[in-house]
Amino acid sequence: MTAADVFHSLFKYKAWSESELFKILTASPNSSTNSNMSDALWHLAHINIVDKLFIGRLQGESMPCNSTTTEEPQSIVNLSFEFTEANDWFVNYTKNLTETELDKRLNFVFADGKLGDMNRSQMLSHVLTHGLLHRGMVSGLLPFAAAEGWRDHFTTFLKAEQ
Numbered sequence: 001m002t003a004a005d006v007f008h009s010l011f012k013y014k015a016w017s018e019s020e021l022f023k024i025l026t027a028s029p030n031s032s033t034n035s036n037m038s039d040a041l042w043h044l045a046h047i048n049i050v051d052k053l054f055i056g057r058l059q060g061e062s063m064p065c066n067s068t069t070t071e072e073p074q075s076i077v078n079l080s081f082e083f084t085e086a087n088d089w090f091v092n093y094t095k096n097l098t099e100t101e102l103d104k105r106l107n108f109v110f111a112d113g114k115l116g117d118m119n120r121s122q123m124l125s126h127v128l129t130h131g132l133l134h135r136g137m138v139s140g141l142l143p144f145a146a147a148e149g150w151r152d153h154f155t156t157f158l159k160a161e162q
Contacts (some may be wrong), residue, residue: 004098007097008095010128011124021152022083024149024150034144038074040141042070045069051086052086068111
């Protein structure tokens with residue numbers, strides 16, 4: 001298995017986990033009554049903003065952004081759609097990547113105005129670990145999601161994929 005294959009598998013896992021989370025958030029009666037929901041949606045919106053920024057950077061597009069967060073109220077339905085769109089992009093993008101492409105360095109500007117210089121492997125690794133960090137925070141804020149079946153484990157994904 002190549003590094004490119006590993007990235008493809010990990011982005012399929014990311015897409016699966018986030019899709020499963022949104023299924024629960026959409027269907028659960030706890031979503032409308034949980035006092036931590038707005039904080040959880042803030043973390044999910046932040047994941048999505050960062051995902052979109054890195055999609056643009058990987059495409060070589062400069063995306064105007066002065067913040068990686070938003071204070072606007074978030075909708076579960078809208079975020080679910082945006083996550084699906086971004087995750088579909090990452091899964092398709094990683095499907096045919098070569099080791100040479102993964103090693104290519106890209107220059108960009110971070111939201112804070114500082115210059116960024118990362119190779120594609122580093123960028124993809126950041127997207128994966130960043131999303132996992134914030135999904136962990138969401139799990140802590142919304143324990144009902146795990147109680148209702150959300151398992152954000154790579155091994156659970158691998159078993160489900162078999």
